[in-house]
Amino acid sequence: MSALLPEGFTALEAFVEKWSVSGTAARAARRGESTQAEREAFYAAARDLLTPALAQLDSKPLPALDAAEKRLLDMMLSLAHVALAVEGLGDDEPRHATMREHMRITRSPAGI
Amino acid sequence: MNNIAPFAPVSAESLAWLGTGPIPAAPYYDPAWYALEREAVFKRSWLQIGHVCELPEPGSFIRRELEVVDASVLVVRGRDGQIRAFHNVCTHRGTQLVAEAEGKQGNFSCPYHRWSFALDGRLLSAPDFERFGLTKEECTLPGIALEICGGLIFINFAPAQSLAEELGDFAARLEQFPCASATNFSEYVYEIEGNWKLTYDNFQENYHLRFIHPRSGAAAAGEENPFGYPVKYEFQGPHRAQTIWSNPNARPTPVQAASFGRLGALAMADGLVGPTARDYLALFPNFFVIGSPGQPFSHTIWPLGPHRSRGVIRLYWKGEDDSASRRYAREYSMASARDIHAEDRNVIEAGQRGLNSGALRHIHFQTQEALCRHFFNNVSARVEAYKAEQTARPGVPA
Numbered sequence: 001m002s003a004l005l006p007e008g009f010t011a012l013e014a015f016v017e018k019w020s021v022s023g024t025a026a027r028a029a030r031r032g033e034s035t036q037a038e039r040e041a042f043y044a045a046a047r048d049l050l051t052p053a054l055a056q057l058d059s060k061p062l063p064a065l066d067a068a069e070k071r072l073l074d075m076m077l078s079l080a081h082v083a084l085a086v087e088g089l090g091d092d093e094p095r096h097a098t099m100r101e102h103m104r105i106t107r108s109p110a111g112i
Numbered sequence: 113m114n115n116i117a118p119f120a121p122v123s124a125e126s127l128a129w130l131g132t133g134p135i136p137a138a139p140y141y142d143p144a145w146y147a148l149e150r151e152a153v154f155k156r157s158w159l160q161i162g163h164v165c166e167l168p169e170p171g172s173f174i175r176r177e178l179e180v181v182d183a184s185v186l187v188v189r190g191r192d193g194q195i196r197a198f199h200n201v202c203t204h205r206g207t208q209l210v211a212e213a214e215g216k217q218g219n220f221s222c223p224y225h226r227w228s229f230a231l232d233g234r235l236l237s238a239p240d241f242e243r244f245g246l247t248k249e250e251c252t253l254p255g256i257a258l259e260i261c262g263g264l265i266f267i268n269f270a271p272a273q274s275l276a277e278e279l280g281d282f283a284a285r286l287e288q289f290p291c292a293s294a295t296n297f298s299e300y301v302y303e304i305e306g307n308w309k310l311t312y313d314n315f316q317e318n319y320h321l322r323f324i325h326p327r328s329g330a331a332a333a334g335e336e337n338p339f340g341y342p343v344k345y346e347f348q349g350p351h352r353a354q355t356i357w358s359n360p361n362a363r364p365t366p367v368q369a370a371s372f373g374r375l376g377a378l379a380m381a382d383g384l385v386g387p388t389a390r391d392y393l394a395l396f397p398n399f400f401v402i403g404s405p406g407q408p409f410s411h412t413i414w415p416l417g418p419h420r421s422r423g424v425i426r427l428y429w430k431g432e433d434d435s436a437s438r439r440y441a442r443e444y445s446m447a448s449a450r451d452i453h454a455e456d457r458n459v460i461e462a463g464q465r466g467l468n469s470g471a472l473r474h475i476h477f478q479t480q481e482a483l484c485r486h487f488f489n490n491v492s493a494r495v496e497a498y499k500a501e502q503t504a505r506p507g508v509p510a
C-alpha cells in the first residue's frame with residue numbers, strides 16, 4: 001500500500017488531482033484554466049511546504065524519485081506558476097491568462 | 113549595510129549625439145521600407161539563429177526558416193567538430209534537403225533524386241551523375257558565413273566584417289554570460305501583429321514598465337527610480353547595452369523570495385555570478401541577451417512581414433536538472449519571465465494598429481528611449497546606404 005504523497009505532505013493530498021501535473025506547458029495551462037478559489041486554496045496549503053518538500057526531494061537524484069515523490073515535485077512545480085498568480089497578479093490574473101496564451105512554451109528541461 | 117549610491121539617470125547631454133528630433137513613422141509600417149530592410153539589414157547582418165548546445169555531436173543539425181530573407185538554413189556539426197551553415201537547398205534542382213527541424217544524421221540525402229551530401233556540404237554521390245557533365249566540387253551546398261560568440265551561433269549572408277570585429281569589447285562580455293556555458297534551455301515563442309522594430313523597441317525602454325507591468329514588474333522600479341530606468345547605456349557600432357538598475361528596497365513576496373533565493377544560490381554554486389550579471393545587450397539587428405544568471409534569457413524578434421513578427425525567448429541553463437531544487441528554480445524563472453513578456457504583446461499590437469493608418473508623420477523618443485533612437489539611426493543609415501548603392505550601380509540610371 002503506497003501513499004499518494006511522501007510522509008509529512010499528506011496535507012496536500014486533496015490537491016494532487018488538480019495540481020500534480022507533468023510538463024511545464026501543461027502546468028502553465030492548468031494555472032490558466034483554474035479558478036481563483038482553486039489557486040488560493042492550493043497556494044495557502046502548499047506555500048509553507050515548498051522549502052521542506054524541496055529539501056526532502058533533493059536527497060535523491062531526480063531519476064530515483066518514487067511515484068509519490070514525483071507527484072510532490074510536480075505539485076511544487078505547479079506552485080511556481082500558481083504563486084505568480086496569487087502573489088503577483090491577484091484579480092488581474094484572468095485578463096493576464098488571455099495574454100499568456102500567446103506565449104507558447106516550446107521547450108523546458110522538465111519536458112513540456 | 114549595503115553601500116549603494118542613490119540612482120542617477122543617464123544625462124541628456126551624454127546622449128545628445130544620438131539626436132533629439134522626431135523619428136519618421138513610415139519605417140514602422142511601410143511595406144516599401146520593409147522591402148529595403150530585408151536587403152539592407154537582414155541579408156548583410158550577423159543574425160543569431162541558435163546555440164552550440166543544440167548541436168552536441170558530429171551529425172547534429174538544426175533547420176531554421178528565415179522568412180525575412182526567404183531562406184531555409186541548415187546548421188550542422190561536421191565530423192571534424194566544426195559547426196557550419198548551409199542553405200537548405202539541393203544543388204541539383206533546388207529541393208529542400210531537410211524537412212526535420214532538428215536531428216542527427218550521417219549525411220543529407222535529397223528526397224527527389226537522391227543526391228547525397230556530406231556533413232561539410234560536399235556532394236558525396238548522385239545517381240547517374242556522369243550524365244550531368246559536372247564535377248562534384250561544382251555541386252557543394254551553398255555555405256553561409258557562421259561565427260560563434262558566447263555559445264551563440266550567428267550567420268551572415270554577406271558579411272562586411274567578422275562578428276568578433278563588429279562586437280568589439282561586447283564579445284568578451286558575452287563570453288561571460290550564462291549562455292556561454294549553457295548546455296540546455298527553456299523556450300517560448302509568440303507571434304505578433306507588430307513591425308519588428310516596434311516590437312524590438314518595447315524591450316529596450318523602461319518608460320512603459322510601471323504602466324504595462326504594474327504588478328509583475330513591481331521589483332524593477334522604486335521610489336528613487338520610479339520608471340526603473342537603467343544605470344548606464346553603452347554603444348558599440350550598431351549594437352548597444354544597458355546596465356539594469358536593481359531596487360535595493362524591493363520587497364519580494366514569499367514564494368518569489370524563496371524561488372529567486374534558490375536561483376541565486378544555484379548560480380553562485382555554478383560560478384555564474386560575475387560582473388556582467390546586470391548587463392543587457394541589444395545586438396543589431398534583432399537580438400537581446402541578458403547576463404543575469406537568475407533569468408538568463410535571450411530574445412530574438414524575426415520579421416514575418418511589415419506588420420508581423422515572431423519572438424523567440426530562451427532561458428539558457430548550465431547542466432541538466434540534477435535535483436528537484438534545480439528543476440523547481442528553472443520552472444519559476446521561466447514562468448516569471450513569461451508572465452512579464454506576455455504583458456507587452458497587446459500594447460505593441462495597439463501601437464501597430466495606430467501607425468498603420470499613416471495618420472502620424474513622426475513618432476518621438478525621449479532621452480530614456482535612447483536605445484530605440486540608436487537602433488532606428490542604425491537601421492536608417494543602412495537603408496540609406498543601400499539606396500545610394502543601388503542608385504550608383506553602373507548601368508543603372510540614377
Ligand code: FES
Pocket residue numbers: 202203204205206207222223224225226227
Ligand atoms: S532536386 Fe535534389 S536530387 Fe534532384
Ligand SMILES: [Fe+2]
Pocket residue numbers: 314315320321324325452455456
Ligand atoms: Fe515590457
